Amino acid sequence: MKLDLLLRxxxxxxxxxxxxxxxxxxxxxDFGPGGGxxxxxxxxxxxxxxxxxxxxxxxxxxAPEWVVEKMMPLGVxxxxxxxxxxxxxxxxxxxxxxxxxxxxxxxxHIGILLIEFGVLVTVCGTMIAIFYAFVGRGSS
Amino acid sequence: xxxxxxxxINMVLLTLMAIVVVGIIVMKNLFSAxxxxxxxxxxxxxVLIVLDAVDVAMTEAAVGAGISTVLMLATLHITKDxxxxxxxxxxxPLFVIVVTAGALIFATFDAPEFGSAAGPQHNxxxxxxxxxxxxxxxxxxxxTAVLSSYRGFDTFGEVAVIFTAGIGIxxxxxxxxxxxxxxxxxxxxxxxxEVKASKRDGEQQV
Numbered sequence: 633m634k635l636d637l638l639l640r641x642x643x644x645x646x647x648x649x650x651x652x653x654x655x656x657x658x659x660x661x662d663f664g665p666g667g668g669x670x671x672x673x674x675x676x677x678x679x680x681x682x683x684x685x686x687x688x689x690x691x692x693x694x695a696p697e698w699v700v701e702k703m704m705p706l707g708v709x710x711x712x713x714x715x716x717x718x719x720x721x722x723x724x725x726x727x728x729x730x731x732x733x734x735x736x737x738x739x740x741h742i743g744i745l746l747i748e749f750g751v752l753v754t755v756c757g758t759m760i761a762i763f764y765a766f767v768g769r770g771s772s
Numbered sequence: 773x774x775x776x777x778x779x780x781i782n783m784v785l786l787t788l789m790a791i792v793v794v795g796i797i798v799m800k801n802l803f804s805a806x807x808x809x810x811x812x813x814x815x816x817x818x819v820l821i822v823l824d825a826v827d828v829a830m831t832e833a834a835v836g837a838g839i840s841t842v843l844m845l846a847t848l849h850i851t852k853d854x855x856x857x858x859x860x861x862x863x864x865p866l867f868v869i870v871v872t873a874g875a876l877i878f879a880t881f882d883a884p885e886f887g888s889a890a891g892p893q894h895n896x897x898x899x900x901x902x903x904x905x906x907x908x909x910x911x912x913x914x915x916t917a918v919l920s921s922y923r924g925f926d927t928f929g930e931v932a933v934i935f936t937a938g939i940g941i942x943x944x945x946x947x948x949x950x951x952x953x954x955x956x957x958x959x960x961x962x963x964x965x966e967v968k969a970s971k972r973d974g975e976q977q978v
Binding site for chain 2 (some may be wrong): 643657662663664665667669671672673676677680684691701704705706707711714725726729737738740741743744746747749750751754755757758759761762763765766767768769
């Protein structure tokens, strides 16, 4: 599906900024608004936007279906294993203070970054996979 | 009255939201209703920004106005874009709506005054989070500290819910892979459309 030139060129301009904004929201979430969930939906919206303008096949070239479907459980796994690491130090589930034994508060910071990454992976993967499932249904 | 401007903006946005809702109810064309619901989400995101809930506003704009609109348009592409005519009696739905709305409005009488600092939500654990989160976690954004650290287990549950929702939709919409392969082998896309069309005709005749 090829729409007119203006839309395609404008999309190519906007997409990199959307991606950088998603990364900004992800990694700046400790300081400003945002976090894994927001970054995940922005990144997913970027792929969906690309699919609307350039077609589903082009989007599947950027984010292949099998990668997206593996991302859904992978994020939950990252989150759960981050929480489970504290078991080895005799602490409770999701106690991030074990990531920096000398400075527990800094350990919290590291733990938050790790689990936010897990949230990003699951949310982004799920949103794109749902989109592929809906649109694939219409074209078959 | 230093927050009068904020109040005015909220009034305008909430009034516009009410108008959009009426538009969605009146609209018979489902395509227009989907676009109106996207406008509703953007207005809600604006309200949330005025209320300083930027995290929620971002999510509302991306999910409510962006992704769910696209999903509803994808659904309209498969189904019809005209609302089906309602043939049943409206007595029971009307009763349910009136009772639910009445209960909800009655519940708001017990809610603390809008923006009041004396509300119970501001006097339970919130003061501790606001004063101690920077020492406990070194994260300046209190929302992130609460979500990921103090309430980490709840957020884990939320991620699991999103994962479950995704798996559910995969199961419903993608079906068994073996069946799909058979279908694709038997029919090339052109035939498939014709089969669907003839099926639809058959249903209408019955």
